[in-house]
Amino acid sequence: MKLKKLTIGSTELPGNLLLAPMADVTNLAFRLLCRQYGADLTYTEMINADALINENRKALMKGLTDQEDWPFGVQLVGNSPESLREAALLVEEELRPVVIDVNMGCPAKCITRAGCGSALLKSPEIVHKIISGLVDSLETPVSAKVRILGREEESLEIARLIEDAGALALTVHGRTAEQMYSGSSDLGQIRAIKNEVSIPVIANGDIRDEESAEHALEFTGCDGLMVGRAAMGNPFIFWRIRHYLETGEKLEPDPRTRQFEDFEAYINLLEEYGILSSINLRMQAQWFTKGLHGSRHIREKINGLKDAKSIIELMKSSCRKEY
Incomplete structure (x- = not known):
């Protein structure tokens, strides 16, 4: 089409x-x-x-x-x-x-x-x-x-x-x-x-x-x-x-790698434009884990974090681990 x-x-x-x-x-x-x-x-x-x-x-x-x-x-x-x-x-x-x-x-x-x-x-x-x-x-x-x-x-x-x-x-x-x-x-x-x-x-x-x-x-x-x-x-x-x-063809990316990479790119843009402090990063981090294997465990951890740096580090480390 x-x-x-x-x-x-x-x-x-x-x-x-x-x-x-x-x-x-x-x-x-x-x-x-x-x-x-x-x-x-x-x-x-x-x-x-x-x-x-x-x-x-x-x-x-x-x-x-x-x-x-x-x-x-x-x-x-x-x-x-x-x-x-x-x-x-x-x-x-x-x-x-x-x-x-x-x-x-x-x-x-x-x-x-x-x-x-x-x-x-x-x-x-x-x-x-x-x-x-x-x-x-x-x-x-x-x-x-x-x-x-x-x-x-x-x-x-x-x-x-x-x-x-x-x-x-x-x-x-x-x-x-x-x-x-x-x-x-x-x-x-x-x-x-x-x-x-x-x-x-x-x-x-x-x-x-x-x-x-x-x-x-x-x-x-x-x-x-x-x-x-x-x-x-x-x-x-x-x-x-x-x-x-x-x-007419589907892309078959690794969803786990893709979503975490996109989240990191998103954070970089938030920081670049000075708007990181004005958003609910905890809520948005949960969106970027939706549908992934072990996402419930990741979201539970996110809920216990208070600052952006901790959330970013958790998301980065999650990309390298299996839950």
Whole structure:
């Protein structure tokens, strides 16, 4: 299967594999590592529009991106058309991203209780007002990331509305907000949305390996794939998927060696960009051991460590031992 080149606005990407914006995950160092492995577009962690306007803007944007981090998108979360517009103008001026995305899919209660994320899908008129207001005010292309709704026609209505408001791309997670991350992604609804609109549609949800990526692209006919949780602790997934889609062959790396090497490379990037102290390294180290033989024993040891140096030494020594 030949990889498509996804175009958003005037930017043509080299391919169509995207890293999803994920809170506490897609910091600059992790994005750069995923980019090295073939992610064609990466997104910052979502930024709260109200916080960007009312709090220390420089502190929120510190270490957010770098000249090596290109192309990248910024995702904003909020429920006020005015606040989102003001925040987006700040982002455009300060960061110059390829695309500004509006989070309309996050199902977390701390987000939906504030009327943000997937809660916006219950108010189509606000969705239209948000997108159209951004499109009218920005030079940067605008996109949205949504979840499907209970009935397909409701999902199609939201997709049509977002396109009509002027968005230049749409990412669809194939689960409802009520499902959270349980059950399966509904590729049928994603395909229906792709057939309904003319803007690029990116499939998200259950893209976890080579076969699921190929099936999602072929079944939905989407213009791109967005990888989320499957990339946590596993940035190499982008190289695996790209290689498989281009050649039909699977790579067979030693997962133990690969994941520990990637963790070390990740640490080096965190230190290089001065953001090591701002992340939960214990949690992220556990992601890099997921699925490995003896990973439970390693994670138990990680839980007892308090500083980054000790965690790094444990991970290095674990690469040389068998559990």
